[in-house]
Amino acid sequence: MDVVNPEQAKIAEDSGAVAVMALERVPSDIRRDGGVARMSDPLMIQEIQAAVTIPVMAKARIGHFAEAQILQALDVDYIDESEVLTPADEENHIDKWDFTVPFVCGATNLGEALRRIGEGACLIRSKGEAGTGNVVEAVRHLRTINAQMRRLASADGAELYALAKDLQAPIALVQEVAATGKLPVPLFCAGGISTPADAALVLQLGAQAVFVGSGIFKSEDPVRMAKAIVEATTHFQDASIVAKVSTGLGAAMAGAETATLEQRLSERGW
Amino acid sequence: MRTVGVLALQGDVREHVATLDNLGVSTRLVRREADLSGIDGLIIPGGESTAISHLLVTSGLREPLCTLIGGGLPIFGTCAGLILLSSEVLDGRSDQWSFNALDVVVRRNGYGRQIASFEVPIAISDGATVPGVFIRAPRIVHWGPEVTVVATHDHGDGEHPVLVRQGSAWGCSFHPELTSDVLVHGLFLDALQEALR
Numbered sequence: 001m002d003v004v005n006p007e008q009a010k011i012a013e014d015s016g017a018v019a020v021m022a023l024e025r026v027p028s029d030i031r032r033d034g035g036v037a038r039m040s041d042p043l044m045i046q047e048i049q050a051a052v053t054i055p056v057m058a059k060a061r062i063g064h065f066a067e068a069q070i071l072q073a074l075d076v077d078y079i080d081e082s083e084v085l086t087p088a089d090e091e092n093h094i095d096k097w098d099f100t101v102p103f104v105c106g107a108t109n110l111g112e113a114l115r116r117i118g119e120g121a122c123l124i125r126s127k128g129e130a131g132t133g134n135v136v137e138a139v140r141h142l143r144t145i146n147a148q149m150r151r152l153a154s155a156d157g158a159e160l161y162a163l164a165k166d167l168q169a170p171i172a173l174v175q176e177v178a179a180t181g182k183l184p185v186p187l188f189c190a191g192g193i194s195t196p197a198d199a200a201l202v203l204q205l206g207a208q209a210v211f212v213g214s215g216i217f218k219s220e221d222p223v224r225m226a227k228a229i230v231e232a233t234t235h236f237q238d239a240s241i242v243a244k245v246s247t248g249l250g251a252a253m254a255g256a257e258t259a260t261l262e263q264r265l266s267e268r269g270w
Numbered sequence: 271m272r273t274v275g276v277l278a279l280q281g282d283v284r285e286h287v288a289t290l291d292n293l294g295v296s297t298r299l300v301r302r303e304a305d306l307s308g309i310d311g312l313i314i315p316g317g318e319s320t321a322i323s324h325l326l327v328t329s330g331l332r333e334p335l336c337t338l339i340g341g342g343l344p345i346f347g348t349c350a351g352l353i354l355l356s357s358e359v360l361d362g363r364s365d366q367w368s369f370n371a372l373d374v375v376v377r378r379n380g381y382g383r384q385i386a387s388f389e390v391p392i393a394i395s396d397g398a399t400v401p402g403v404f405i406r407a408p409r410i411v412h413w414g415p416e417v418t419v420v421a422t423h424d425h426g427d428g429e430h431p432v433l434v435r436q437g438s439a440w441g442c443s444f445h446p447e448l449t450s451d452v453l454v455h456g457l458f459l460d461a462l463q464e465a466l467r
Contacts, residue, residue, distance in 0.1 A: 013363070016324035018280060018317065053363055054318050055384060055406070077384035077406070101385050227328075234279050234325055235301060 001226060002026045002213040005044070006051035012216070015226035019055040019077065021211070022048040027084045027131030028214035028253065031263070037085045039067040042074055049075070057104070062269050063089025065098070072101045078123070080104045081116075083268035084130045084213075093269065096120030106190065108141045108266055110148035111167035114177070115270075117185055118170045124183060126207070127266040128191010131214050133255035135192040135201065137266055142189055142205045152178040191266070194219070194252045196232030196245050203236035220250035272462065275300040275309035279325035281317020281350060285447040289455050303334050311344035311438075311462045314351030316405070316445050319378070320363060322350055339371050344438040344462040346455075352376060352441035353408050360411065371439040373414030374431070380409025381425060381443075392421050392432060392444065400451045402432065402444040410434065410443065420457070438465045 001012040002021045009020045022045045030037045039060055049056045055077035060067035062081055067088075071079050081094050083106055096103040097120040106127035107113035113124045126145070128138030148167065155163055155178060164174040176184055189207035193199055194215035202210060212229055219225040228245035235241035258264070276286045278299035290297045290313075298309055306312075312335075314322070326332045339345055339355075347355040353362070357370045360377040381388070381404050392402035402423065410431045413419065421433035421442075433442040433454065438461065446454035 013320055014324075016280075016321045016328075018321045053361070053378060054320055072385065075383050075385055230321070230325070231328060234329075238301070 001216050002211075003048060003217070006047050008217055008222075009048045009052045009056075011223055011226060013052045013054050015223065016230035017054060017226065018209070019057055020048060020052060021057045021059065021080065021213070022076075023059055026214040026217060027265070028133070028218055029131075030084060031131040031265075037061075039064070039070065039085070042070065045071075045074055045076060059085055060094070061085040062087040063092050063094060065094045068094050068099060068101075068103075072099055076101065078102050078104055081121075082106065083127055083265045087268050093119050096122075104188070106266070106269060107145065109144045109167075110152075110177070111169045112270070113145060113183060113187075114167065114169035114173040117173055117183070121185065123186050123188060125188040125190040125211055126202075127269075128189070128193070129258045129261070130191045130265050131256075132192050132258055132261070133194040133215060133218070133253040134258050135194070135198045137258055138189050138191045138193065138202060139205065141191075141266075142187075142202060142207060145183075145187065146206050149177055149181060149183070153181045193229070194255065196228045196242050196249070199229050199232040200236040200239075200242045203233060209233065214253055218253035220252075224249055225252070272296070272310040272459075272466070273298055273308060274459070274462070275305065275312040277312060277314045277322070277331075277351075279329065279331075280321045281315040282445065282447055283315050285445075286313050286315050286348075286455075289447050289452055292450075293452050293455060293459060295459060300331070301329060303330055306331070306334055306338065309343075310466055311346070311458070312338075313458075314345065314347040314354050315447065316349030316351060319350040319353040319359075319408075320366070323354060323367060326354075336369060339369050339439070342438050342465070344440075344458070344465050345371060346440040346442075346458040348442050348447060349405070349407055349445055352410075352443060353378060355439055355441045356408075357414075358412075372434060372436050372441050373416050374410045374434060374441070375412040376408040376443075377411050378408055379406050380411065381407045390423060392423060394421050394433070394453060394457070398453060400446060400453050401449045403446075403448045404444050407443045435461065438462070 059082040102122035104123035105116035105121040126141035189202040190211035422429040
């Protein structure tokens with residue numbers, strides 16, 4: 001769960017979150033404010049680290065390895081090289097093999113996911129369209145990744161070279177996905193999740209966990225929303241439980257139609 | 271044929287299921303009280319102990335599990351699972367509770383944060399070693415006389431237990447489910463068979 005201060009971090013931990021993302025503004029505020037979005041102030045990250053016992057993640061700009069070095073020096077548990085921040089390099093992502101802290105990176109399709117894994121990412125998440133409260137892009141990205149993995153699994157050995165070229169992905173990783181039928185790292189879902197039903201949807205589509213950005217603290221009742229999304233994530237196959245936690249929950253965050261957006265964050269990175 | 275439950279509220283559930291599959295053991299995912307009936311043992315996986323303990327309460331599993339563990343249900347906790355089976359937790363939340371199945375005091379993240387994660391061979395009795403994957407692992411800092419220490423690790427300050435048992439309860443600081451090695455699960459299953467004989 002995205003949190004901007006220690007109080008929100010405590011709410012997230014109390015609700016059963018498995019990690020918090022420490023950042024100065026949630027994505028919907030970044031989207032509203034415009035301008036350049038950068039790594040958070042280390043003080044704010046340290047205050048959140050002191051407030052909770054669960055892992056603390058923080059975001060670095062795409063390609064900004066110096067921000068990542070700072071976050072590693074701060075002992076954050078994971079770095080998200082994130083399109084929600086303004087990219088610092090238009091050609092290169094961070095060489096994540098240079099770091100000991102694990103990285104999570106966004107992807108819109110299988111080729112992008114495998115390029116990030118090739119660069120050393122330990123976790124992949126769908127990009128979705130952050131800060132919109134609209135799950136449609138996250139669904140598109142998950143379905144695309146899954147469909148492309150199914151295609152690899154049904155290809156013969158010779159076809160994999162051409163498919164690797166089409167995906168613009170390292171052949172060794174393409175061969176591994178073809179053999180195992182899954183990514184070599186966990187696949188999480190992010191971008192637009194704002195209700196328990198959204199969480200249940202993307203978990204049934206194959207995500208192993210969800211990132212909730214603006215969806216908790218831009219809702220009417222963040223404490224209840226946080227708990228409800230945690231319950232829905234655990235019991236995603238039990239619609240009666242998802243129904244129960246969805247009942248009388250108050251308003252979810254205000255959403256945005258992605259087709260009319262001036263800026264699509266998911267197009268950052270490549 | 272024995273059925274081993276895997277607590278499936280959060281954490282590396284599928285990795286435990288895959289290990290048990292490799293050993294030819296049938297498994298059942300446990301998310302609700304009804305899932306507990308008929309299981310011969312239970313594994314509490316690695317994950318976040320705060321999240322798992324929260325979900326144990328909201329799913330109504332805490333009390334029935336407490337009763338089953340008190341009645342001698344064979345149980346095995348890895349990493350966060352060890353924390354949940356311990357008698358006392360240091361550096362946890364002020365309201366952190368545990369099942370008190372193992373007379374051990376554990377320190378959460380006692381080997382450091384994520385960045386301090388490490389892999390090291392762990393020697394088990396009769397000369398075998400297993401790969402020990404420690405990720406934000408709990409450290410056993412005190413243990414009672416009833417606890418059998420099955421394996422230890424010296425992290426530069428003397429040997430500390432990393433795999434322990436007390437009666438039918440087992441716990442380890444590391445993640446045997448994250449490797450293809452099945453020896454640690456095998457020890458638990460052997461003890462389970464013996465307990466049920």
